[in-house]
Amino acid sequence: MSLRTHFLSSAMRVCAGMLIMAAVAPHGLSKAYAADASAQSQPEPLPLPPSVPTPQDVPYGGTISLKVNATDLPRHILSMQETIPLPANVVEKGGNFTLLYPMWLPGNHSPTGTIDQLGGLKIQAGGKQIPWVRDTVSVSAFHVQVPKGTHQLEVSYQLLTPVSPKEGRVVMTDVMVNVQWSAVSLYPAGYFTRQIQFKPQVVFPAGWSYGTALRADGAQSGNTITFKPVSFNVLEDSPIFSGKYFRKFDLTQDDKVPVTLNVMADRPEDLAATDEQIKAHRELVHQANLLFGSHHYDHYDFLLALTDKLGGIGLEHHQSSENSGPRGYFTHWDKTFAARDLLAHEFTHSWNGKYRRPADLWAANFNTPQRGSGLWVYEGQTQYWGYVLAARAGLMTAPQVEDALAEVAAVYDGRQGRTWRPLIDTTNDPIISQRAPQSWRSWSRSEDYYSEGQLIWLDVDTLIRKLSDNKKSLNDFASTFFGTHNGSFVTSTYQFDDVVQALNAVQPYDWATFLHQRVYDIRDHAPLDGFMRTGTRLVFTEKPSDYITSYSTLRHVTDFLFSLGFSVGKKGVLAEVLWGSPAWQAGVTRDQELVAVNGQAYDADDLKDVITAAKSKDGAPISLLLRDGDSFHTVSITYHGGLRYPHLDGKMDGLAAILAPVGGQPSAADHKE
Known part of the structure; x- marks a missing residue:
């Protein structure tokens, strides 16, 4: 039989079989088949595995040592060794002990932990390897069956960081490294992270300098830096910039609280800052202190990378900030001003976001889901102060900030997505899209709570000034709301009603309705009343600003x-x-x-x-x-x-008053590089 004849015969037999079945059961399956199917049991869901231990607010009972080797630059690999002392009950009885990889990272407002980059996980005790099992629901949790009598675990692993931007944010180049502790740490489940102590250590390439909010514990040993023990909350909040080409600039004010601008660059010539440029950064610290009337750090370190190789970043921390800028940040000062509100923005977060934080963005550890309903305050008002402080410090001129505000107003007033999606819903976007590219961002909206939130706070500021005959302003809100407990860096949480109450203490008004309309309601236009109150309006011309x-x-x-x-x-x-x-x-x-x-x-x-x-x-x-x-x-x-x-058109006096430096002259303290 030819192959063609075989296929035809097979097809005819199949058709014949179908005709027979149809004859037996013209309305469906045969009676025998139907009876057999009815006897089959329906599937039932399997129970989920036991949940990861809930964090308890009790001391962990030992200090975890963590060593990071950051010298494998060609392969972009960070290698870690962690020694974890075990709690007494685990030593006595053995059993399950769970380690977590941080996923919900403050400032990211979403589960963005780089668990996909974790590799080579090996756990040992007394020289013997102990197997681990990943939780099938909470995939950032690793279960270890600890033998009875084991006092500590020796854990080793790597972070396989991106070798190109196609794979994610690059954190290692041939001349710089960004160590983020959230990416290189495992920590015990079942405890508030503020109750877990770590003693960190890092090995850098020979001759490199570094900047961080951490403080060294004694003298440096070769390329190895050992830092003072800190809680895991503080460790996670204290990243490191380290580079071959590095400069430090002292920004300390008369209060003698140390503030340092740590700058690393792709090339040494990019570090050529002038005295006037550093004076503007020093004035940023001065103006922020005047605005908030307090500080919530005992030292602060700006971390700034001038690069086109390291991945871009702008991330806040309580006593530092991670920032990147263009290579010409200093050397092409007249052309790079559109990037110079970033440091002011992230510095503001030390007060707004780190010290004062929406209650649903605070969590007991870094694997508990967070919610972002207050991001229009956390990020929106910080965006506002970022522009204002940049102007007051001289990082940007007032006309440059006015042009920037005009662009913000035009973008968000014309954003068509506002016709179906209220601003409050965009506070879910860090979780929904995690900043992935969007085909139609102007329709779907994105994290609009940043810049539209900025317009809301301009609206608030100008209304306070109008109602109080210019006796009060948003400056007063900033000092009373963010300036409490001077010197403390214990997080103070708030909710919507707390914001309303604080505004009413500055200037009585129906702030609850005012804010609700702009945050929770769908509105055809962006909140542009703040411009009207300053005597300006949004216009368009044929020349770009x-x-x-x-x-x-x-x-x-x-x-x-x-x-x-x-x-x-x-x-x-x-x-x-x-x-x-x-x-x-x-x-x-x-x-x-x-x-x-x-x-x-x-x-x-x-x-x-x-x-x-x-x-x-x-x-x-x-x-x-x-x-x-x-x-x-x-x-x-x-x-x-x-x-x-x-552009903005009209009298600029109102905006000029907002953007003008507050208080007297810049600090006269003696500053040395």
């Missing part, structure tokens, strides 16, 4: 957002397309490559000329040739609005 020029240069994008409705990144790739814009109406999407405009190869300046020429009502549509993968297609956009860039 200096801020947009700086911002676009730093991020390598060209902005056509408020005209055609898109921005263009490197190699002509569309970085964003606004929902409802002319480009959106024509079917343009992000990540397409803009190849040609009106038959000519894409050039940013040429496209600007084309948009300008199309202003005439009888002007021809703008033709765009787009590449989408291997496909090319042409779209036609009818648009006559010309180039449009946001």
Whole structure:
């Protein structure tokens, strides 16, 4: 039989069988088959495994030593050795002992722990290896069956950090390392992390310097730094920047509380800061102290990486901050100002976010879920003070901040997603999307509580000033709400009603309704009343502001957002397309490559000329040739609005008063590098 004949015969037999079954049970299965199926039991869910031990607010009873080797630069691997003394009840009886890898990280507002990078986990006791089992529900938990009489565990593992940005944030390069303790630590389950003591140690490449809020315990031994014992809460909150090219600048004020700007760079020439530039950073500390009337640290370390190799970061900590900036941060000072609110933002978090924190963002350990309902205060007001303090310190000029606020107002007033999604719901976005790229960000919204929250607090500030005849302002709220218990860095939590009560203590008003309308209600427009009260309004002109020029240069994008409705990144790739814009109406999407405009190869300046020429009502549509993968297609956009860039127009006196330095002159303390 040929292969073809065999297939045909098989097919005919199958068809015949189906005809027979149909004849026996014309309405479904045969009676015998149906009876057999009815006798089969239905599946039932398996019970979940026992839950990970709930944290208790009791001392752990021993100090865990942790050594990190940060010298394997070519392979981007951090290697750890951890010695964990065991509690008396485990020593006496043995049994299950659970170790946790931190997942819910303060400042990230979501379970972003890099558990996927953990490798080579080995647990030993007395020279013998002990097997471990990962929890199948809480996959960041590792169960260890400890033999009776075991006094301590020797644990070793690696962090297989990204070797390129395609895999995640790069934390190791040939000239710098960022050690984040949350990524390199395992800790015992069943305890509040403030009750677990760690003694950390790090080995750096030879000749490197470092900056951290941790303090060394005695003299340095070669390339190894041993730090004083701290609670796991403090350890996790005290990252390290270490680099080959490193400078430290003293920013300490008259109160003698040490503040240091620690800067590392890809190249030594990038560290060439002028006295005036460092004076502005010193003034940032001065202005923050005047604003809050307190501090909640006994020393503070700014950590700043000037790099295009290390992954970008802006993350707050109680006594330090992790920041990255462009290589020309100092050397191209006049062009990089759009990045200079970052240090002011993260410094503000020492008061707003670390000391005062929304109650649902505080947790007993780093594996307990958090909720972000108060992020419009935590991040929104910090975003506001970041701009204000940058201006007061001289890191940015008042006109630069005004231009930045104009851009914020234009973006969020035009964000179409506000028609269906209230601002409060965006506080869930750190968990929902974890900052993954979005196809239609202007429609889905993202973490809008940052910059729209900033506009809300401008609204609050100007209203307080108006109601009080300029006798009170948001400055008073900052000092009374964030300035309590001067010198303490014990977290003080709050809820919505506490914010309302504090505002009423500054200036009586129906703040509950005011805030509820702006945070919880759907609104067609962004809260722009703050501009109106300062005598300004949002307008558009054909010339980009200096801020947009700086911002676009730093991020390598060209902005056509408020005209055609898109921005263009490197190699002509569309970085964003606004929902409802002319480009959106024509079917343009992000990540397409803009190849040609009106038959000519894409050039940013040429496209600007084309948009300008199309202003005439009888002007021809703008033709765009787009590449989408291997496909090319042409779209036609009818648009006559010309180039449009946001600015503020009117009297700037009101904003100038907000952005002006507070108090007297900068500190006269003697500062030495």
